[in-house]
Amino acid sequence: MHLVTRVRNRPALDRCGLKEGQDYTAINTEFLFEPIARLVRWISGPNKGWAVVTALTIPSYLLFELIARKRFKKRLREFDLVHRITPVSPAVPSPMATWCRRAGVPFVLGPLNGGLPWPKEFPNLRKQEGEWLSGFRSLFRALPGYRSTRNAAAAIIAGGKSAFREIPGIWKDKVVYIPENAFDPSRFPVPTHRRSAQDYQGRPLRAIYLGRLVPYKGCDMLLEAAADLLRQGRMTMTVVGSGPESKRIRNLIARLDIGHAVECTGELPHRQVAEYLRRADILTFPSVHEFGGAVVLEAMAMGVVPVISDYGGPAELASPHCAFLVPLQERDAYIQAFRDVLHTIASDPARLLPLAENGRQRADKLFTWPQKAEQILAVYRWVLGQETTRPDWGIPFKDD
Missing domain, CATH: 3.40.50.2000 (Glycogen Phosphorylase B;)
Structure with a gap:
């Protein structure tokens, strides 16, 4: 596995013992991303306006993939598949999906999240959270690259039911629902004392x-x-x-x-x-x-x-x-x-x-990180033809 990520993650990866160039590649788009993020914080306030952040930072994500393609164009066929994990927003297109399809390398997209409507019972929340742009969210389907990303993907992972529901039916046969959240059992262990x-x-x-x-x-x-x-x-x-x-x-x-x-x-x-x-x-x-x-x-x-x-x-x-x-x-x-x-x-x-x-x-x-890894590996095996049945972990739309 080779990780391609933003340069801001380099210190954390180094602390984990990964070697740059061998285990991961760090790409610097901070010169474009950070000024936009500061602008959004100035407009919407801290920890607000996530829809605005996503919309205005799309160019930085496209730049990230352009740089990644230049660095890996000659090596792309060395890999069995490419998995774009972030950003989780479905509004961000991925030119990498088309490049991978042309190279014959399966492309996995997700987990995608979003699409959860602001509850009608609390009409003022969207304004309080600075999410005025979310009212126009459905327009992301008209963005260049929206259809081509999904057409080129071998599998799409939906990280939430709302994200699953908003994926049009023409792509549903390649969608796998896997909630994006998990927990670390070493940090949150089962208590040794069971209460009575x-x-x-x-x-x-x-x-x-x-x-x-x-x-x-x-x-x-x-x-x-x-x-x-x-x-x-x-x-x-x-x-x-x-x-x-x-x-x-x-x-x-x-x-x-x-x-x-x-x-x-x-x-x-x-x-x-x-x-x-x-x-x-x-x-x-x-x-x-x-x-x-x-x-x-x-x-x-x-x-x-x-x-x-x-x-x-x-x-x-x-x-x-x-x-x-x-x-x-x-x-x-x-x-x-x-x-x-x-x-x-x-x-x-x-x-x-x-x-x-x-x-x-x-x-x-269902929700430990090792379980999550097995769920993702099942998707990989499916797109590589090692499994003929689309993975279904029995989680979506029913209680287990």
């Missing part, structure tokens, strides 16, 4: 929120939903994350008079997150517009039961057999529905036990 009903007695329910503090992830709605339990001493909550909503969240905690039961850690290194998860009973993650949701897998792996919206990526990764899926509704009704679920759990925490075990098994069966 007695473990919940004599203490409050322990909830944890993991994520950026931005409007669509709904930490404010979570606090309102949990406020009664927190004030009554029947629940504690740890908020792990930072973002533009940090000050507003702290003010809300003070206004709701729940500061004695809520710990705000700010942003933590990824390796420390497991320590907080290990002490939690439930992951309370009410995000209403989430493509992925890796925190859901990390929680499931450690026996922490997710309480999540029944929409987008989190609902794909979990299932009613291992999580509480809260129907997406308008704000007040959604908060009340979340509140009802939390009160139901607090009244009988032992109901978490079978869900926790089911979640551990589901995460281990």
Whole structure:
């Protein structure tokens, strides 16, 4: 395997022991990418306007592939296949797909993600997130290279159900659905102690929120939903994350008079997150517009039961057999529905036990990185003719 990547990834690859020129090639397009990214941050604010970022950085991705072609034109036939993993946006065309087809080298595209509509129940979220351009998202199908990329690809990996659904039917026979998220079992190991009903007695329910503090992830709605339990001493909550909503969240905690039961850690290194998860009973993650949701897998792996919206990526990764899926509704009704679920759990925490075990098994069966590697290898074998049946891991559009 030879990795072709942006030069900004060189330090991380070197730390892993990879050798430039032998294991990977670093291509410098930062002189074009970074000024555009700074412009978008200036227009939309930090961590906002992802659709604008994608649209304006398309030229840098095309430049990346042009440079890659020049460096590998004479060597392209040395490889059995070419896999373009990033960018995950379906709006970015790939000239490499056509170049590979001409050379007789199978081209694999994806995982592609996106296409998740902004929920109609929260009409102001798109504006708050600086995603005005997403209203014109469907126009990406008219971009030069959109059709040729998909026509030339031997396989297209869809990283989410929304991405799967928006791929036109003429290419569906080459699409494989593989959720893009996974977790590292060494960082989020199965707890050595399996809880019993007695473990919940004599203490409050322990909830944890993991994520950026931005409007669509709904930490404010979570606090309102949990406020009664927190004030009554029947629940504690740890908020792990930072973002533009940090000050507003702290003010809300003070206004709701729940500061004695809520710990705000700010942003933590990824390796420390497991320590907080290990002490939690439930992951309370009410995000209403989430493509992925890796925190859901990390929680499931450690026996922490997710309480999540029944929409987008989190609902794909979990299932009613291992999580509480809260129907997406308008704000007040959604908060009340979340509140009802939390009160139901607090009244009988032992109901978490079978869900926790089911979640551990589901995460281990489908969503570890080694499992993800096997899923991708199955796609490779299929496009190379080593397998005649298109891979199907039994994940899409049903609960396992």
